[in-house]
Amino acid sequence: MGGLLNTILLTFFSLIIATVFGMLLAMGRVYGKAPLTTIIYVYEKIFRGVPLLVIFFLVYLGLGQIGINLLPFTAAIIGLALRSSAYQAQIFRSAINSIPEGQNIAARTLGMTKIQSIIHIMIPQVLRLSIPSWSNEFTIVLKDTSIALALGVPELLRVAGQIYAIPNYFDYILPILLVVAIIYFIIVILVNKILGYIEKKYKMAGFEVSVER
């Protein structure tokens, strides 16, 4: 049970950080100027190109060696957030680019500042357009919390491992692992349902990606 809670906390915190950071990265990449856009480009490339386990070890052991000692739990959140923000930046960026520039111009014409236009016109649409990809990203992050077991974070999979390591339970490896798999699966289904509901509720008429028949 504690394992499940840790898995949820890992997912929750890393996603929140990654969403905010990813949005900032996307904005920086689209609206920013020369050195910033290049830095963000490189950032995205690196964190999408390096295995998560390597990111974990770099954050936990690597930073540890230069005197920044993080708890395994914190290191896992940071590692997951770093990678997810790189992916989410891409998701948000393509959403930003799909919004006609005319809407920004119209907002500025009403007397909105650049920031107001981003907050009231761009971000609400970016979030709506990003829900399907974001819910996919959620699934990935949730599942990849299991890799945090390598840092010794007592998340779902590691706790399960501790249980079947108890000699009496040794015969139950298969059922225990199946239960773990089912738990991941149920959370994914549940959250995707919720996001699907939000997507419907806040859909922009005419922009739903479905067909009616």
Added chain:
Amino acid sequence: MSMLELKNIHKKYGSNEILKGVTFSLEKGETKVIIGPSGTGKSTLLRCINQLHPPDKGEVWLDGEEITNKNININRIRQKIGFVFQDFNLFNHLTALQNVSIGLEKVKKMEKEEAKKRAMQELRRVGLENQAEQYPAELSGGQKQRVGIARALAMDPMIILFDEPTSALDPELIGEVLEVMQGLAGKVTMLCVTHEMGFARNVADEIIFMEEGYVLEAGPPMKMFKNPDHKRTGEFLGKIATLYGENKEE
């Protein structure tokens, strides 16, 4: 004092000089129509007026204030200059009503309820009170443009600039938009880039003919149609009239 005064406006994009010294003015309540060949700089001129693309040289005065002055707060000025776009540029995530009220709420800092009430008034003015809760994608082109006009009107602008407000519309939808614009004539100061000669002839106080970055000729519609000073003016007006048809009778 004029409502809007342009003094010797110059604008370049790179080395390409688009506006080569444009001067004219509008009095309060006047409607003026700008016509001219494609690429002459009509849209550029409108963008120079609301400082989306500030002119390189020359001054724009709005109600006695020089708005080309770099030290003024341009966002305060833009509230007073309505803009109606060729392709509407409505906010897709907002209903018709919200499209009209958002400027009131976020820029004019009006209370939500009050902004809604005001927005509803403007929608009624353009004949869309029944479409208030619909999203842009659920509206016809003509309805979208009328929301665009209501959005501009709601801000209580000193002047509204129209950039070819009907040229993205199917022919049968043009009338409803022109009708709304005609209803505003005299009450709102309007500067319209349009090729609708019926509107120019019947509604405009003056037609401004632009060519190659200059105002070649300006005058009351009667004179411009019947005996313009320049041969080019007559040619162009004749061409446009046949091209777009003059289905509006006098």
